[in-house]
Amino acid sequence: MLTARKRTKRTVAVIAAALAASLVMAGCGDGGDEAGDGKSLKLWHYEAPNSAMGIAWKQAIEEFKKSHPGVTVKVEEKGFEQIQKTASMVLNSGDAPDLMEYNKGNATTGLLSKQGLLTDLTPEVTKRGWDKPLSPGVRTTSRYDAQGVMGSGNWYGIPNYAEYTMVFYNKALFDKHHIEVPATFAEFTAALEAFRDKGVTPLASAGAEYPAHQYVYQLALSKADRSWVDAYEQYQGKPDFHDAAWTYGATTFADWVKKGYIAKSSSGAKAEDAGAAFIAGKYPMFFSGSWWFGRFTSEMKDQWGTFPFPGSQLTLGSGGNLWVVPKGAKNKELAYDFIDITMKKGIQNTLGNNGGVPVAADTSAITDPKSKALIKDFTAYADGDGLAFYPDWPVPGFYDVLVSETQKLITGSAGPDAYLDALKKAYDAGAPKG
Amino acid sequence: MNAPRGPGNALRRPGNALSRHHAPARYPVLAALIVAAALMVLPFLVVALNAVKSPADYSANGPLSLPEGIHLDGLRDFWQRVDFGRKLFNSALISGSVAVLAALLSVLNAYAIGIGRVRGRPWVLAFFVLANMLPQEALVYPVYYLSKQVGLYDTRLSVIIVFTVIQSAFGTYLLSSVLGAFPKEVIEAARIDGATKWQVLWRVVVPVSRPTIGVLLVFFFIWTWNEFLLPLVMLISNDNQTVSVALGVLQGQRLMDATMTNAAALLGVLPAFCFFLIFQRTLTRGIAMGAVK
Numbered sequence: 139m140l141t142a143r144k145r146t147k148r149t150v151a152v153i154a155a156a157l158a159a160s161l162v163m164a165g166c167g168d169g170g171d172e173a174g175d176g177k178s179l180k181l182w183h184y185e186a187p188n189s190a191m192g193i194a195w196k197q198a199i200e201e202f203k204k205s206h207p208g209v210t211v212k213v214e215e216k217g218f219e220q221i222q223k224t225a226s227m228v229l230n231s232g233d234a235p236d237l238m239e240y241n242k243g244n245a246t247t248g249l250l251s252k253q254g255l256l257t258d259l260t261p262e263v264t265k266r267g268w269d270k271p272l273s274p275g276v277r278t279t280s281r282y283d284a285q286g287v288m289g290s291g292n293w294y295g296i297p298n299y300a301e302y303t304m305v306f307y308n309k310a311l312f313d314k315h316h317i318e319v320p321a322t323f324a325e326f327t328a329a330l331e332a333f334r335d336k337g338v339t340p341l342a343s344a345g346a347e348y349p350a351h352q353y354v355y356q357l358a359l360s361k362a363d364r365s366w367v368d369a370y371e372q373y374q375g376k377p378d379f380h381d382a383a384w385t386y387g388a389t390t391f392a393d394w395v396k397k398g399y400i401a402k403s404s405s406g407a408k409a410e411d412a413g414a415a416f417i418a419g420k421y422p423m424f425f426s427g428s429w430w431f432g433r434f435t436s437e438m439k440d441q442w443g444t445f446p447f448p449g450s451q452l453t454l455g456s457g458g459n460l461w462v463v464p465k466g467a468k469n470k471e472l473a474y475d476f477i478d479i480t481m482k483k484g485i486q487n488t489l490g491n492n493g494g495v496p497v498a499a500d501t502s503a504i505t506d507p508k509s510k511a512l513i514k515d516f517t518a519y520a521d522g523d524g525l526a527f528y529p530d531w532p533v534p535g536f537y538d539v540l541v542s543e544t545q546k547l548i549t550g551s552a553g554p555d556a557y558l559d560a561l562k563k564a565y566d567a568g569a570p571k572g
Numbered sequence: 573m574n575a576p577r578g579p580g581n582a583l584r585r586p587g588n589a590l591s592r593h594h595a596p597a598r599y600p601v602l603a604a605l606i607v608a609a610a611l612m613v614l615p616f617l618v619v620a621l622n623a624v625k626s627p628a629d630y631s632a633n634g635p636l637s638l639p640e641g642i643h644l645d646g647l648r649d650f651w652q653r654v655d656f657g658r659k660l661f662n663s664a665l666i667s668g669s670v671a672v673l674a675a676l677l678s679v680l681n682a683y684a685i686g687i688g689r690v691r692g693r694p695w696v697l698a699f700f701v702l703a704n705m706l707p708q709e710a711l712v713y714p715v716y717y718l719s720k721q722v723g724l725y726d727t728r729l730s731v732i733i734v735f736t737v738i739q740s741a742f743g744t745y746l747l748s749s750v751l752g753a754f755p756k757e758v759i760e761a762a763r764i765d766g767a768t769k770w771q772v773l774w775r776v777v778v779p780v781s782r783p784t785i786g787v788l789l790v791f792f793f794i795w796t797w798n799e800f801l802l803p804l805v806m807l808i809s810n811d812n813q814t815v816s817v818a819l820g821v822l823q824g825q826r827l828m829d830a831t832m833t834n835a836a837a838l839l840g841v842l843p844a845f846c847f848f849l850i851f852q853r854t855l856t857r858g859i860a861m862g863a864v865k
């Protein structure tokens with residue numbers, strides 16, 4: 139009994155000591171208060187290290203260290219979800235970073251700017267000329283008005299890269315079935331039909347996520363112009379969901395499903411499934427965004443290429459994610475210097491050579507032919523003011539409506555008319571009045 | 573069934589009539605258990621399979637195929653990318669402290685409620701159950717503001733305090749009902765021998781209910797280890813993050829790295845799994861104790 143009691147006592151003492159030690163360790167090490175002495179730059183982003191942005195920014199950090207000796211750079215790679223969930227809380231505390239990657243859009247950067255949590259970058263933009271290389275379509279997502287609506291007002295973020303959609307195609311499958319890579323819309327539909335006749339579903343799609351409704355929107359865009367986009371995306375005029383463009387988009391998409399160009403079974407597929415199936419060579423074509431480029435480069439065994447969606451002046455796309463400077467940042471000057479470095483040709487070229495779409499690259503410095511085509515096609519869209527953003531942008535929660543309604547269009551449980559009615563209803567309910 | 577008679581059969585001789593009577597019923601049960609066990613293990617197997625695939629292999633052959641070769645880069649890259657050793661330490665520190673502190677707090681509370689029989693006991697217990705049922709989403713903002721006020725935002729200590737309270741709410745509830753059935757004679761005997769209340773707690777009540785407290789410790793550890801939302805919100809700098817938050821780094825905006833996610837999931841599950849294996853006997857003993865009572 140005595141020994142047992144002694145042992146218990148000793149155990150309690152050990153546990154108590156361990157606890158005390160752990161509490162001391164847990165308490166310290168928060169270290170969030172490096173004052174604004176211009177000696178450290180705290181930078182957060184959420185790009186994978188092997189992505190185009192990850193590689194380019196690593197180089198930018200090296201250059202920054204060279205041009206700012208004595209400054210420590212504290213880079214933290216975050217999860218996308220963590221930044222989305224906690225941004226407003228972090229920026230409201232004393233632990234805000236000096237520079238942060240953040241999502242563009244009304245619900246994200248727009249909201250933070252409206253809450254006064256971001257630094258107005260307009261003076262720096264004019265001083266350092268960051269706006270010069272950016273085309274109007276790319277600029278849209280950098281500027282937010284007092285209501286947090288993008289398109290006008292002050293600059294709150296600077297994008298290093300852009301994104302847009304195109305057709306990815308599998309060269310090996312085109313060769314195997316002796317089908318020419320199409321250049322016009324007529325050739326494109328002919329190719330779809332030829333693949334279908336050989337028993338191959340020509341287009342990869344995914345009804346449970348963005349790919350399906352991006353087909354619909356792209357088809358509508360091929361019959362639309364800039365003012366149509368402005369009406370829909372920036373509330374300049376009232377969009378008509380039963381006009382020629384929308385009707386064409388919805389009916390053509392439904393028609394393609396009926397003809398077997400897009401598999402009916404894709405209604406429940408995720409974007410990841412569609413991309414993986416394209417990589418595995420199950421589909422000859424996949425219409426989606428430049429964000430797939432790096433992954434296809436590293437993982438696809440078959441030869442592949444890209445071409446712009448035929449017969450359309452407009453395509454989905456915008457500036458990429460933004461560098462934002464929190465209001466509570468302690469070393470804003472250093473943050474500006476860093477943004478400046480990322481906009482220089484060297485970093486921009488690295489972005490371009492690793493599968494990104496740089497906003498200010500020197501095309502002659504891009505060596506990979508596929509990347510060259512990617513950037514050339516983007517420049518064509520940008521110069522022609524052809525970036526039409528994404529269909530889910532105008533209204534909060536519209537993404538889910540688009541996904542579920544497009545699923546109905548794929549399965550055939552709703553016709554094109556009912557589909558457009560449903561979109562109109564959700565749009566009218568959510569768009570700002572006036 | 574004329575199976576060859578092995579030594580096992582010979583041993584069971586005395587109860588032969590009985591076992592023959594039960595035998596037909598046993599096999600379906602055994603089969604059902606094997607199926608259930610396989611279903612439980614299957615997700616782990618899929619994770620382990622994909623953790624050792626190369627991304628190209630995964631894209632080409634899908635998640636359910638056997639790997640073409642062992643590809644450990646995913647595991648290694650993830651370990652280095654998030655400084656996994658540090659996250660392990662953080663998680664162990666937080667979960668360990670919470671387990672010990674919450675168990676301690678539960679014992680003290682339950683002693684007052686279960687044996688001390690304080691007034692308004694049912695109400696106090698109901699309050700603890702309520703606190704236990706509160707969704708954590710509701711706690712995010714209050715906890716954020718409070719911890720900012722006292723300067724504990726982005727410290728591991730803040731998470732330890734919050735989870736100690738949350739876990740001990742459940743612990744108090746459970747332990748109170750266990751101690752409520754504690755044999756009174758034992759306590760009275762101790763009091764007659766001149767033990768103070770404090771001595772009764774540490775020398776009589778705690779040693780007797782040690783198995784139950786052991787179960788609480790293990791559960792608190794594993795539950796805290798798997799917590800995601802509050803650590804995500806409270807531990808913003810990478811140096812303070814826990815394992816489950818570090819796994820979130822891989823979920824990109826539009827793309828996911830399936831093989832690395834699997835590698836990370838494997839690394840994230842393994843410690844809790846090992847912990848469970850080590851303390852599995854404590855668990856069964858504790859739960860069996862409760863059943864006998």
